[in-house]
Amino acid sequence: MFDKAYSGKRLDRDDALALFNSDDLFGMGKAASFIAENLHGKKVYYTRNRHINPTNVCVNRCKFCAFSRSAGEDGAYAMTIGEILARLAATSSPFSELHIVGGLHPDWPFSYYLDMISEIKKAYPRIQIKAFTAVEIDHFTKLSGLGLRGTLSELKSRGLDMLPGGGAEIFDSNVRGRLCPEKIPAARWLEVHEAAHTLGIKTNATMLYGHIETYEDRVDHLMALRALQERTGGFQAFIPLSYQPISGAIDVTRYPSGIDDLKTMAVSRLVLDNFPHIKAYWIMLGEKICQTALYFGATDIDGTVVEEKIAHSAGASSAEMLTTGEMINLITKAQKEPVERNATYEEVSI
Numbered sequence: 001m002f003d004k005a006y007s008g009k010r011l012d013r014d015d016a017l018a019l020f021n022s023d024d025l026f027g028m029g030k031a032a033s034f035i036a037e038n039l040h041g042k043k044v045y046y047t048r049n050r051h052i053n054p055t056n057v058c059v060n061r062c063k064f065c066a067f068s069r070s071a072g073e074d075g076a077y078a079m080t081i082g083e084i085l086a087r088l089a090a091t092s093s094p095f096s097e098l099h100i101v102g103g104l105h106p107d108w109p110f111s112y113y114l115d116m117i118s119e120i121k122k123a124y125p126r127i128q129i130k131a132f133t134a135v136e137i138d139h140f141t142k143l144s145g146l147g148l149r150g151t152l153s154e155l156k157s158r159g160l161d162m163l164p165g166g167g168a169e170i171f172d173s174n175v176r177g178r179l180c181p182e183k184i185p186a187a188r189w190l191e192v193h194e195a196a197h198t199l200g201i202k203t204n205a206t207m208l209y210g211h212i213e214t215y216e217d218r219v220d221h222l223m224a225l226r227a228l229q230e231r232t233g234g235f236q237a238f239i240p241l242s243y244q245p246i247s248g249a250i251d252v253t254r255y256p257s258g259i260d261d262l263k264t265m266a267v268s269r270l271v272l273d274n275f276p277h278i279k280a281y282w283i284m285l286g287e288k289i290c291q292t293a294l295y296f297g298a299t300d301i302d303g304t305v306v307e308e309k310i311a312h313s314a315g316a317s318s319a320e321m322l323t324t325g326e327m328i329n330l331i332t333k334a335q336k337e338p339v340e341r342n343a344t345y346e347e348v349s350i
């Protein structure tokens with residue numbers, strides 16, 4: 001089953017499906033590690049980053065999202081730019097990547113987002129800003145009236161460096177309709193990323209798995225990403241997001257086990273042969289599965305994070321931050337070589 005991977009041939013849809021249906025977890029891990037080591041040797045990347053979620057008020061109410069609130073609801077919040085800057089100033093350790101995502105606030109104008117990026121860049125010119133999912137960018141196009149390219153160009157001119165991979169969920173329209181009916185369809189998510197790539201803005205991609213989707217849905221999701229990457233080459237990392245069940249939201253009869261997390265990591269590495277990195281996001285996986293994923297094709301573990309609301313609102317039991325020492329330890333104890341990177345994967349030491 002792994003001949004194609006070892007001989008550099010591309011896996012097709014049937015191969016990917018056969019992998020998901022197989023119990024040969026060690027075989028998959030070995031083949032995925034072979035690909036990962038061909039690309040990066042023993043290197044595993046991490047970054048000093050910080051998350052900011054400017055608001056949890058969102059006009060979409062996706063069923064898997066425990067983070068969002070309606071305007072005026074208990075627990076709803078919306079930060080001013082001054083509050084964001086104060087939060088950044090209060091961060092005790094330095095960081096090179098700032099990850100900003102939030103809800104679709106019904107009242108904020110496009111100028112708020114432009115000013116947010118400009119003010120942050122003015123205060124921290126050396127920090128790279130990875131901000132706004134394709135879902136947010138689509139929302140901004142309705143506020144700006146500038147179209148996709150115009151909206152992205154404005155943000156870029158203020159200092160936006162790259163887009164995170166959120167909002168992809170599962171591309172299949174039936175699953176999407178049940179999970180997040182208000183969210184942009186897959187074709188629009190892909191269109192936003194393609195537009196960003198053509199403007200020279202790198203992006204990441206995600207897949208939320210382990211809820212109501214089938215293996216076929218996962219495979220089709222990976223195939224769509226691989227096809228876009230073939231055209232643009234603009235994706236840096238793929239991040240499989242392990243679903244954190246939230247009580248009563250959707251009828252989840254299975255949620256991702258550790259075995260499923262590792263299998264999904266390995267299949268992603270094997271299928272997405274044109275993606276530089278597969279990221280094991282420790283926040284969703286927990287530190288031990290994240291570390292084990294380094295033997296299943298992962299070559300990135302994300303970063304320090306500092307403050308995390310999306311997974312923790314849904315009950316994630318991982319810590320909210322890791323120190324650089326803890327990340328280095330996690331990587332070296334797996335006999336891999338830790339490499340500090342910035343948002344665009346340049347090797348740095350800050």
Ligand code: V47
Pocket residue numbers: 064065066133163164165166167168169204205206208239241242243244245246281284302310311314
């Ligand atoms: O799009 C929401 C997911 C995403 C849950 O690009 C949930 O480097 C699991 O995309 N269980 C946002 N996931 C997070 C994200 C991300 C994270 C880290 C790095 C990068 C990157 C991107 O979180 C959303 C959604 O798919 N999410 N609720 C949940 N209950």
Ligand code: SF4
Pocket residue numbers: 058059060061062065067068102103104135180183
């Ligand atoms: Fe809003 Fe994003 Fe949560 Fe959906 S996942 S409700 S778009 S914040």
